[in-house]
Amino acid sequence: MKLRHLAFQTLIGFAMAISPSLAEEITVSDVAGREVTVNGPVNKVILGEGRQIYLVGALDNDDPFKRVVGWRKDFSQADPDNYATYLEKFPHMADIPTFGGFKDSSFDVEQAVALNPDVLLMNIESKQATEDAKYIEKLAAVGIPVVYVDFREHPFKNTETSMRIIGELFGEEKKAEAFITYRKEQIARVTDVIAAANPARPTVFVDRAGGYSDDCCMSFGDENFGKFVEMAGGRNIAKDIIPGTFGTLNPEKIIAANPNHVIVTGGNWDAYVPGGNWVGVGPGSDPQEALRKLEGLTHRTAMTGIPAVQDRQFHAIWHQFYNSPYQFVAIQQMAKWLHPDLFADLDPEATFADLHEKFLPVDYVPGYWVSLTDGDK
Known part of the structure; x- marks a missing residue:
């Protein structure tokens, strides 16, 4: 233990000795309401979540990994197909050190110190575990x-707040604002139509x-x-x-609600549940x-006799829309499922391809959703 403590103190001295002295201080208010001062624009960042x-x-x-000196390894496990796409174009990302999680206390503080980052970006759901382990201190x-x-x-x-924070830390405020504007416009292509038409709202269970x-x-x-559903009508x-x-619904609740549509979130989860029944x-x-x-x-028992099954209104969509700023694509696709007549001219596939062309460093590859009605055509 004494040797471990001595090594940690040595790393502290090393980190303090080489920290930049001429960097401009930036103070941001994060989503937890904390005022945090960072030397910026940051050149070295640890991503508390790979996604x-x-x-x-x-x-x-131009290179999404040019500032990333460490990251949690979830990207390769939770989204291996996109990971492979990025890896093909940016093979050096495979050399970036990976970390364990914060919730399971496997994050390595000493490893982080050795990488001497300007900032560590942490997802808010890790806040309690982070505080319990005193990682902040x-x-x-x-x-x-x-x-x-x-x-x-x-x-x-x-x-939007998170996008502005990262944009400011990176010195890329204009790019962040351009993305935010684009996102708002794409959401409005659904919500404005729903507000004007005020259609009857089909019931939806998101699985x-x-x-x-x-x-x-x-x-x-x-x-x-759950909010995507409401915004999509x-x-x-x-x-x-x-x-x-x-949260969780038991089968009886689902059957009693008699949903008109079921939307399953899915992905390639072979890393977690090899050969599982996930879509x-x-x-x-x-x-x-x-x-x-x-x-x-x-x-499954929970789907017994519900209209969504009888009418083949049973769909699957990429789970990671729930954890990215691309939510608007899911909202558009769900609107087409729920109100096909209202959104006959809306093309979520084209929207996602356009997002990649305008903002992202990799090309768009389709395959992000499917519906039982596709198999009936």
């Missing part, structure tokens, strides 16, 4: 500020990561995908049942295999 690259890629689209002691961002817990409250386990069924309250059956962003939508996914798995999920 923060979804936004970083829009700000540093430990990192502050070696001059590493922590800034909380959020694209998942309260995305419609925090996404969070359906098939990931044998348990049924995780869902969303009045946030995240539907009525989320869990809105008044699940008090927070995430593997995402870039380059196999539509026939996705349809096969989606059909299989209709036979």
Whole structure:
């Protein structure tokens, strides 16, 4: 223990000795309401979640990894298909050191100190675990500020704020504002139509990561995908049942709600549940295999006799829309499922391709959603 403590103190001295003395101080208010001062624009950042690259890629689209000196390894596990796409274009990303999580206390403070970052970006859902482990204090002691961002817990409250924070830290405020403006415009293409038409709202059950386990069924309250449903002109059956962003509905509740549509969130989760019943939508996914798995999920007890199954209004969409600033693409696709006549001219596929062309460093590859009605054509 004494040797470990001595090594840690040596790293502290090293980090303090080489920290920049002429950098401009930037003070930001993070999504937890903390005022944090950072030497900026930052040149070295640790991503507390690898999927923060979804936004970083829009700000540093020449090389999304040029500032990243360390990151959590979830990107390769939770979204291996996009990881492979980025890896092909930016092979040096494979050399970036990876970290464990904060919730399971596997984050390595000494490793972080050795990388001498200007800032560590942390997702807000890790805040309690971070505080319990006193990571903030430990990192502050070696001059590493922590800034909380959020694209998942309260995305419609925090996404724009998070984008502006990272844009300011990177010195890329104009790019961040351009993305924010684009996002607003794309959401309005749905919400303005719904507001004007005021259509009858079909009931929707969002099956969070359906098939990931044998348990049924995780869902969303009045946030995240639950909010997507409302914005797309539907009525989320869990809105008044699940008090927070995430929760569970038992099969009886789902059957009693009699939903007109079921929207399953899915992805390639072989790293977590090899060969599982999850629906593997995402870039380059196999539509026939996705349809096969989606059909299989209709036979669960919770789906017994509901209109969504009888009418084939059973859909799957990329789970990671819930954890990225690309939520508007999901809202557009859900609007087409819920109100096909109102949104006959809306093309979410073209929207996502346009997003890649305008902002992102990699090319668009389709495969992010599928519906049982696709198999009936």
